[in-house]
Amino acid sequence: MKPKFISISESIIEKIKSGELQPGDKIPSENELIKNFKVSNTTARKSLLEIESKGWAQRIKGKGTFVLNRTEDHHILRTLGSIDSTRRGFNESLRAEGFNPKNIVLEKTILQHGISSEISGKHFIMEGPVLKIHQLRYADDTIIKDEVKYISLKLCPKINMMSTEISYFKVYEDKYRHKITDVKQTLSASILEPDSSDNNFDTSRRLPVFVLDSAVVSQPDKVLEIEKSYYRGDKYKFAIVANPEYKDEEMHHGKEPKKSHNLR
Known part of the structure; x- marks a missing residue:
């Protein structure tokens, strides 16, 4: 069985792949993940780090975590x-x-x-x-x-x-x-x-x-x-x-x- 933080990160990455979340969009915050998925702050934090480590998003201090532009032609x-x-x-x-x-x-x-x-x-x-x-x-x-x-x-x-x-x-x-x-x-x-x-x-x-x-x-x-x-x-x-x-x-x-x- 997958760890909970992996399941959460995969669900968000799928939204990015499908276009529901576009480059520059803010992904759910740690507090939002805790509330929506009923998980601990450690699990929520690991979910965000997993998304970032896979190159789908980046964290901007004081602003949040945002979807990166991964289009092949960089449009x-x-x-x-x-x-x-x-x-x-x-x-x-x-x-x-x-x-x-x-x-x-x-x-x-x-x-x-x-x-x-x-x-x-x-x-x-x-x-x-x-x-x-x-x-x-x-x-x-x-x-x-x-x-x-x-x-x-x-x-x-x-x-x-x-x-x-x-x-x-x-x-x-x-x-x-x-x-x-x-x-x-x-x-x-x-x-x-x-x-x-x-x-x-x-x-x-x-x-x-x-x-x-x-x-x-x-x-x-x-x-x-x-x-x-x-x-x-x-x-x-x-x-x-x-x-x-x-x-x-x-x-x-x-x-x-x-x-x-x-x-x-």
Whole structure:
């Protein structure tokens, strides 16, 4: 008969293999395993160590244990509709998958005038002053995302003093106490020519890219952030959550929950 910790670890690994748990997802904690499987803390701890030792996950101190990216082609999977991934932010999500993230800031400046963006046929307008951040995002030594964000300094004063490696979504909620009511996004495809001024991926060939346009909105209909970014098409895959998470208070008050497709 198999030891209990082996049975538990195999059941979680099977969820990873089946795709129920995706790269970057957090696997059940030690306390959750104790509660769900009615086992001791020693058995729960050994289960997590077994999963990690087999290369399916890694522990990040103070954060938890996360599913590693084991895809043969090393594509990074991002899920539209995952609010947890959005809050975690770009760098933390990559670390959770076993990549070493790095950012290179090409531009960080304050624009006194406002900006606007059309997403899904709707205009989103952000009043000035606006913080513009243009940075290249790396996974290990490869540029995988060319990111441009515009953030309202009127709604988030002095956010320009913070590191560009933070999860801005989390900062909007935790530091500035904004209640995010909507995240509007469109994802399209394009080809960047090697000599194009828009191509910052350091490639000598034509490169397929995903183009993300998004707006983060808080109550009462204030635009916090506008983004336009390029994701390397040969490094990313995208999935869609059929049942997006909804805020508990919306369900408790009998409100019809809003659907948002969130991506980072």
